[in-house]
Amino acid sequence: MSAATDTGRSGILSTPYLLSAPALLLYAVLLLVPLVATALLSLHSFGIYKGIENVYNLANYRDIFGDSYFYEIFGRTFRIAFLVTVLSALIGAPEAYILNRMRAPWRGIFLLVALGPLLISVISRTLGWALLLGSNGLVNQGLTAAGLISEPLQFMYSETGIVIALTHVLIPLMVISVWASLQRLDPQIENAAISLGAGPLTVLRRIVLPQAMPGILSGGIIVFALSASAFATPAIIGGRRLKVAATLAYDEFLNTLDWPLGAAIAVLLLVANILIIVGCNRLLEKRYAEVFR
Amino acid sequence: MSFLAVDGLTKRYGGIAAVDQLSLTVEKGEFVSLLGPSGCGKTTTLQMIAGFVEPSTGTITLDGMNLLATKPAKRGLGIVFQSYALFPHMNATENVAFGLAMQGVPRTERNRRVAEALALVGLAEFAGRFPRSMSGGQQQRVALARALVIRPRMLLLDEPLSNLDAKLREEMQVELRQIQRSVGITTLLVTHDQAEAMALSDRIVIMNKGRAEQIARPDCAYEQPASPFVASFLGKTNLLAGRIAAETLSIGDRDWPAPRGIAMGAVTVTLRPEKIGFADTGLAGTVRTRLFLGSQWLFQVDTSAGLILVVRQNGGDAMPQEGAAVALAWRAEDMRVARDGSAA
Numbered sequence: 331m332s333a334a335t336d337t338g339r340s341g342i343l344s345t346p347y348l349l350s351a352p353a354l355l356l357y358a359v360l361l362l363v364p365l366v367a368t369a370l371l372s373l374h375s376f377g378i379y380k381g382i383e384n385v386y387n388l389a390n391y392r393d394i395f396g397d398s399y400f401y402e403i404f405g406r407t408f409r410i411a412f413l414v415t416v417l418s419a420l421i422g423a424p425e426a427y428i429l430n431r432m433r434a435p436w437r438g439i440f441l442l443v444a445l446g447p448l449l450i451s452v453i454s455r456t457l458g459w460a461l462l463l464g465s466n467g468l469v470n471q472g473l474t475a476a477g478l479i480s481e482p483l484q485f486m487y488s489e490t491g492i493v494i495a496l497t498h499v500l501i502p503l504m505v506i507s508v509w510a511s512l513q514r515l516d517p518q519i520e521n522a523a524i525s526l527g528a529g530p531l532t533v534l535r536r537i538v539l540p541q542a543m544p545g546i547l548s549g550g551i552i553v554f555a556l557s558a559s560a561f562a563t564p565a566i567i568g569g570r571r572l573k574v575a576a577t578l579a580y581d582e583f584l585n586t587l588d589w590p591l592g593a594a595i596a597v598l599l600l601v602a603n604i605l606i607i608v609g610c611n612r613l614l615e616k617r618y619a620e621v622f623r
Numbered sequence: 624m625s626f627l628a629v630d631g632l633t634k635r636y637g638g639i640a641a642v643d644q645l646s647l648t649v650e651k652g653e654f655v656s657l658l659g660p661s662g663c664g665k666t667t668t669l670q671m672i673a674g675f676v677e678p679s680t681g682t683i684t685l686d687g688m689n690l691l692a693t694k695p696a697k698r699g700l701g702i703v704f705q706s707y708a709l710f711p712h713m714n715a716t717e718n719v720a721f722g723l724a725m726q727g728v729p730r731t732e733r734n735r736r737v738a739e740a741l742a743l744v745g746l747a748e749f750a751g752r753f754p755r756s757m758s759g760g761q762q763q764r765v766a767l768a769r770a771l772v773i774r775p776r777m778l779l780l781d782e783p784l785s786n787l788d789a790k791l792r793e794e795m796q797v798e799l800r801q802i803q804r805s806v807g808i809t810t811l812l813v814t815h816d817q818a819e820a821m822a823l824s825d826r827i828v829i830m831n832k833g834r835a836e837q838i839a840r841p842d843c844a845y846e847q848p849a850s851p852f853v854a855s856f857l858g859k860t861n862l863l864a865g866r867i868a869a870e871t872l873s874i875g876d877r878d879w880p881a882p883r884g885i886a887m888g889a890v891t892v893t894l895r896p897e898k899i900g901f902a903d904t905g906l907a908g909t910v911r912t913r914l915f916l917g918s919q920w921l922f923q924v925d926t927s928a929g930l931i932l933v934v935r936q937n938g939g940d941a942m943p944q945e946g947a948a949v950a951l952a953w954r955a956e957d958m959r960v961a962r963d964g965s966a967a
Contacts, residue, residue: 527697527726
C-alpha cells in the first residue's frame with residue numbers, strides 16, 4: 331500500500347480499535363490494572379515495624395525460592411490440581427458419553443442431575459463433604475459397618491479429602507465440555523467402525539475417544555486452572571494446617587499482613603498455572619492435531 | 624437359494640410399521656436398488672441388514688447364514704453411509720486400513736491392499752489427506768474404498784451420492800457401476816433418486832409405506848408399472864381419468880377399444896408422456912406451455928381429459944407453438960388401465 335492511500339485510510343484503519351474500545355476498556359480496568367497492581371505490589375518489601383515499603387526488588391521471590399516450605403505448598407497445590415483433573419477426566423468423560431447415548435426424556439433429566447452441583451454454592455457443597463468425610467461422617471460409618479476398616483480414615487485435613495471434594499465440585503465442567511464435543515460426533519461413524527469389524531471397546535478407544543479429545547482437553551484446562559487456584563474447598567476441608575497456594579496467599583494478606591509476599595505467591599501461582607496449561611495444551615494438540623482442525 | 628434372502632421383514636415403531644412384511648432376494652453379483660420416497664422404510668431395511676436396527680419379525684439370510692444371529696461387526700458387509708462417516712482423525716490411508724487392521728491382516732499385505740483400493744477409486748495421490756481437506760466426491764471415494772478393501776460379502780450403499788452436486792453425481796454413477804462390475808460384488812443401494820436407481824441397478828425394489836410395490840428390472844418397471852404409484856414415481860407419467868362402458872374405453876371425448884378383463888366403470892389410465900405424439904386426428908387440445916430442454920421438448924396440453932404432459936425428442940422438426948391447437952395420438956398398447964379403487 332502506498333503512503334498516499336495510507337493517509338487517506340487512516341480513519342478506516344482506526345475503526346476496528348474504536349469499535350472494540352469499550353471491550354478493551356473493560357478488559358483493562360477489570361483485569362489488566364489489578365494484575366499489574368498485584369505484580370508491582372509483589373516487588374515491594376514488608377517489615378513488621380515499617381509496614382509496606384515503596385521499594386522495588388525481588389526479595390519476596392528470593393524468599394519464596396529459598397524456602398522449602400513454599401516448595402511444599404506449591405507442590406501440594408499442583409499435585410491436587412493434577413489428581414483432580416485426571417479424576418474428572420476419568421469419571422466425567424464416560425459420564426458425558428453415557429449421557430449422550432441416553433434416550434430423550436432420560437437424557438435431559440440426567441444431564442440436569444449431572445450439572446446440578448453447579449447450581450449449589452461451593453461453600454454448601456464443601457460443607458456437605460465435610461459432614462460426609464468427618465471421622466464420624468457417613469463414609470467412615472459406612473465403611474466401618476461394612477467391616478472394611480476398623481479405625482476411621484482421616485479424610486478431613488488431608489489431601490485425599492480435598493481431592494474428593496474438588497473433583498465433585500469441578501466435574502460438571504468436564505461433563506459439559508466433553509458433552510459439547512460429543513454433540514458434534516456423527517453417530518454413523520460408530521456404525522461405520524462396527525461394520526468394519528470393530529468391537530465396542532475398539533470403537534470407544536480408536537473412534538470415539540480421539541474425537542472427544544478436544545473436549546476432554548479443554549475441560550481438563552478449566553478443571554486444572556480452577557482446582558490449582560481453588561480457595562473455598564481447600565480452606566474448609568484442608569483446614570488451617572494443610573495449606574495450598576491460594577489459602578497461603580490469603581493468610582499472608584489477612585493474617586500476617588505481608589501483602590507483598592502474598593502478592594508474590596499469587597503472581598507465581600498465576601505464572602505456574604499458565605506455563606503448565608500452555609505446555610500440556612501444546613503437547614496434546616500436537617498429538618491430536620487432526621481432531622483440532 | 625438366493626445369495627441374500629429377506630423374508631417377511633417387519634419393523635414396528637410403536638404401532639406404526641416402518642417396514643411391513645418385506646420380502647426380496649438378491650443374487651450373487653447382482654446390483655439391486657431400494658427405491659422410494661423418504662419415509663418408505665428403505666433405509667430402515669438397509670439398517671436391519673447391516674445390524675444397526677433390530678427387526679420386529681422376519682428373517683435375513685446371506686449366503687445360507689442366518690444374519691440376524693450374527694453380530695453387526697461379524698456380518699462382513701461393506702457399508703457406505705450417506706454422510707460418508709469417515710473417521711475425521713485419520714487420513715485416507717488410515718481410514719481404509721482400519722477394517723483390515725480389525726481383521727488382523729499383516730502390515731505389508733495391509734499396505735498393499737490399501738494402495739490397491741485407493742487406486743481403484745482413483746485416489747492414489749490423496750493417501751495422506753485428511754477427510755476435512757477433501758471434497759465431497761473424494762470423501763465419497765474414500766468411503767467406497769474403505770468398504771471394498773475388507774472384501775465384504777456384500778456392499779450396502781445408503782444414499783451414497785445424494786450429497787454430491789448433479790454433475791459429479793452422474794460421473795460417480797458411471798464409476799460406481801464400473802467398479803461394482805469389475806469387483807463383481809453383490810450390491811444393495813438405497814436411494815430416493817429414480818434416475819439413479821434405473822441407471823445403476825439390475826433390479827429395482829420400489830417401496831412405498833414400508834411395502835414393496837414392485838420388484839423388477841428397471842425397464843420392465845418403467846414400461847409395465849405394477850401400480851399408479853410406481854408409474855408416477857418412476858419417470859414422468861400422465862394419470863388420466865377414463866370410463867369403460869360396454870366395449871369402449873373413453874378418455875375425454877375420444878374412444879378406444881376397451882382392454883379385456885376390466886369391469887365397467889371409472890378407471891385410471893397411465894400413459895408415458897414420450898409415447899404421445901402430435902397427429903392430424905386424435906384427442907384435441909391446446910398447448911398451454913412449451914419448454915425446451917435441449918434434447919427434448921416438454922409440452923403441457925389442455926384437453927377434455929385434463930392437462931396432459933407430452934415429451935417429444937428434439938429431432939430438429941418444427942414443434943407447435945404455445946396456444947396452438949393440436950391433436951394427441953398414442954397406441955392403445957401404451958396405455959395401462961386400472962380400475963379405480965383397486966390396489967394395482
